[in-house]
Amino acid sequence: MSKTLFASRGNLVGLLLLAVLLLVVFPLVFDIFRLNLVGKYLTYAFVALGLVLCWGNAGILSLGQGVFFGLGGYCMAMFLKLEASSPENTKIQSTPGIPDFMDWNQVTALPWFWEPFHSLSFSLVAVVVVPALFAFVIGLAMFKRRVGGVYFAIITQAIAAILTILIVGQQGYTGGINGITDLRTLKGWDIRTDHAKLILYFINGGLLLGALLLAQFVQQTKLGRLLVAMRDKEDRVRFSGYDVSSFRIFVFCFAAGLAAIGGAMFTLQVGFMSSSFIGIVPSIEMVIYCAVGGRSSLIGAVYGTLLINFGRSLLSESFPQLWQFAMGGLFIAIVMVFPDGLAGLYQTYAAPLIARRFRSGRGGGRIAAASTGSRVH
Amino acid sequence: MPTQNDFVLSVEDLAVSFDGFKAVDDLTFYVDKNEILVIIGPNGAGKTTVLDLICGRTKAIAGSIKFHGEELTAKTEHEIVRAGVGRKFQNPSIYETLTVFENLEISYPRGRSVFGALFFRTDAAVRERIAEVAEMIFLEDCLSMRAEYLSHGQKQWLEIGMLLIQDPDLLMLDEPVAGMSVGERVKTAELLNRIIRDRSVLVIEHDMKFVEDIAHKVIVLHQGKIISQGAMAKVKADPKVVEVYLGH
Ligand SMILES: Nc1ncnc2c1ncn2[C@@H]1O[C@H](COP(=O)(O)OP(=O)(O)OP(=O)(O)O)[C@@H](O)[C@H]1O
Numbered sequence: 110m111s112k113t114l115f116a117s118r119g120n121l122v123g124l125l126l127l128a129v130l131l132l133v134v135f136p137l138v139f140d141i142f143r144l145n146l147v148g149k150y151l152t153y154a155f156v157a158l159g160l161v162l163c164w165g166n167a168g169i170l171s172l173g174q175g176v177f178f179g180l181g182g183y184c185m186a187m188f189l190k191l192e193a194s195s196p197e198n199t200k201i202q203s204t205p206g207i208p209d210f211m212d213w214n215q216v217t218a219l220p221w222f223w224e225p226f227h228s229l230s231f232s233l234v235a236v237v238v239v240p241a242l243f244a245f246v247i248g249l250a251m252f253k254r255r256v257g258g259v260y261f262a263i264i265t266q267a268i269a270a271i272l273t274i275l276i277v278g279q280q281g282y283t284g285g286i287n288g289i290t291d292l293r294t295l296k297g298w299d300i301r302t303d304h305a306k307l308i309l310y311f312i313n314g315g316l317l318l319g320a321l322l323l324a325q326f327v328q329q330t331k332l333g334r335l336l337v338a339m340r341d342k343e344d345r346v347r348f349s350g351y352d353v354s355s356f357r358i359f360v361f362c363f364a365a366g367l368a369a370i371g372g373a374m375f376t377l378q379v380g381f382m383s384s385s386f387i388g389i390v391p392s393i394e395m396v397i398y399c400a401v402g403g404r405s406s407l408i409g410a411v412y413g414t415l416l417i418n419f420g421r422s423l424l425s426e427s428f429p430q431l432w433q434f435a436m437g438g439l440f441i442a443i444v445m446v447f448p449d450g451l452a453g454l455y456q457t458y459a460a461p462l463i464a465r466r467f468r469s470g471r472g473g474g475r476i477a478a479a480s481t482g483s484r485v486h
Numbered sequence: 487m488p489t490q491n492d493f494v495l496s497v498e499d500l501a502v503s504f505d506g507f508k509a510v511d512d513l514t515f516y517v518d519k520n521e522i523l524v525i526i527g528p529n530g531a532g533k534t535t536v537l538d539l540i541c542g543r544t545k546a547i548a549g550s551i552k553f554h555g556e557e558l559t560a561k562t563e564h565e566i567v568r569a570g571v572g573r574k575f576q577n578p579s580i581y582e583t584l585t586v587f588e589n590l591e592i593s594y595p596r597g598r599s600v601f602g603a604l605f606f607r608t609d610a611a612v613r614e615r616i617a618e619v620a621e622m623i624f625l626e627d628c629l630s631m632r633a634e635y636l637s638h639g640q641k642q643w644l645e646i647g648m649l650l651i652q653d654p655d656l657l658m659l660d661e662p663v664a665g666m667s668v669g670e671r672v673k674t675a676e677l678l679n680r681i682i683r684d685r686s687v688l689v690i691e692h693d694m695k696f697v698e699d700i701a702h703k704v705i706v707l708h709q710g711k712i713i714s715q716g717a718m719a720k721v722k723a724d725p726k727v728v729e730v731y732l733g734h
């Protein structure tokens with residue numbers, strides 16, 4: 110009992126540290142350009158959080174999470190694009206009032222599925238519901254048939270590839286390879302200003318912490334324990350009267366919903382959405398973020414995402430080619446040497462140290478500073 | 487002969503084949519209320535396959551399995567469990583990283599749907615039931631121990647406990663005393679005789695001493711077919727049984 114109490118206190122400390130880092134430290138040390146970049150990285154962390162539950166806990170490796178990130182992002186982008194395409198803004202087009210890329214592609218009326226995205230509330234609901242429904246359909250088709258493991262991973266990858274091709278091919282309806290660009294305002298509020306970017310950063314950070322708490326809640330319920338149990342002893346769970354497939358469908362949808370929120374926040378902060386965030390490569394990168402963080406640690410997933418993306422921006426500024434190799438190498442190293450990622454390293458080296466400090470009655474402030482420092486750089 | 491609805495379990499003309507090999511062939515038997523039925527037979531006789539068929543893990547190619555008069559062959563595994571059939575695997579199958587308490591808790595038959603599990607709370611009724619079952623399976627002092635540290639015999643008991651907590655009408659145990667010490671076997675026999683009061687038990691076992699201790703009725707399976715059945719004393723004296731199984 111006392112052990113679980115300590116673990117949850119450790120969790121609380123970890124969560125507070127992360128909150129301070131995201132909501133206080135980063136905004137203080139980074140200028141708005143960098144902060145916006147960090148905000149963009151953090152949108153990927155939503156995907157990594159979902160993967161912790163789906164892959165780390167339930168053992169379902171999806172190599173297509175970019176699909177849900179992208180769908181969430183597109184739902185947001187469609188709303189913003191319609192707002193940016195008011196008849197006044199687009200009066201030079203041959204059909205005013207529709208998005209510019211439609212006009213360029215000789216589309217003369219807004220397609221039916223774009224219509225509801227005039228409404229902000231519809232769009233916000235769609236951000237989560239559309240990807241979750243899509244995940245539900247995939248999950249139903251796969252898990253009811255007991256498709257799992259490598260086969261499932263390959264199928265999700267194929268779905269990512271197909272969706273990319275579809276979006277690129279249907280230029281007139283989707284903006285094609287360029288995506289949906291030139292997004293300007295949200296209900297009249299200009300999202301491109303520095304001030305808006307600052308506010309969006311905080312909204313994103315708050316949502317991420319909320320998502321983390323929600324995922325932590327799920328992990329701690331009976332459902333969370335069942336997910337792990339069915340990863341390790343599928344038959345025992347099934348023959349204890351549980352419908353294994355429905356739990357898998359749930360966690361896959363949950364992960365999709367989280368990824369979608371990340372996608373929508375990406376669109377808002379970066380100002381566009383394109384098919385390049387849906388395909389195979391970004392989907393695999395998202396799995397790497399999760400692996401680096403330690404695949405079953407929620408907090409680790411956030412740090413893993415930040416670490417890789419900071420690493421990328423540092424390395425690729427000076428040696429663009431090197432980055433691809435570094436990332437590949439890092440992934441192999443993680444899998445072979447540190448299967449529990451950053452969270453595992455933290456548990457083995459830092460946690461005992463901190464526990465000792467706590468026991469000897471020192472204040473938490475210095476430890477907090479020391480451990481955030483060692484985890485971020 | 488009673489009508490089939492009086493039996494807890496009626497298996498009739500059951501057959502299954504793997505790549506043309508008939509693992510279970512035209513099998514018919516019945517399990518009565520409050521009866522301990524033991525299936526014995528040489529390795530590869532098809533004993534485990536019979537349990538697989540009953541609990542829905544393997545689909546039969548012919549025949550019927552009725553549980554309280556209800557056909558099981560068309561049901562999914564979890565529906566069969568919920569109907570009241572519990573099954574222990576040949577190798578103890580428990581959640582090693584969870585404690586004994588958590589193993590029993592996760593098997594508790596409430597909150598079996600996705601949202602039920604999401605909002606499941608371990609209340610006093612659950613705790614009480616866990617304590618009760620833990621005592622039955624001789625593990626009341628090990629509740630906070632991680633299951634991986636239990637002895638092999640204790641793991642077998644834990645798995646039986648995980649079934650008992652669901653209060654099944656039919657309990658199927660595949661080699662429940664394998665790997666147990668003599669003392670543990672005696673206790674297991676005592677356990678089975680105690681739990682029989684409100685249910686039926688179908689046991690697969692190789693240990694003849696144990697079978698003699700518990701069996702109300704014995705079925706001898708050989709190459710997927712029943713070669714003898716009845717009371718233990720009668721079966722033991724059957725020359726066919728001696729030849730294929732007990733003789734060596
Ligand atoms: N899923 C399967 N696919 C192919 N063959 C199988 C399958 N399951 C069982 N068999 C075969 O069916 C036969 C019966 O196997 P079963 O496991 O039922 O034997 P058993 O009586 O339980 O033996 P033991 O005493 O060794 O546990 C064996 O020859 C086995 O190889």
Ligand SMILES: [Mg+2]
Pocket residue numbers: 533534535576660
């Ligand atoms: Mg067997």
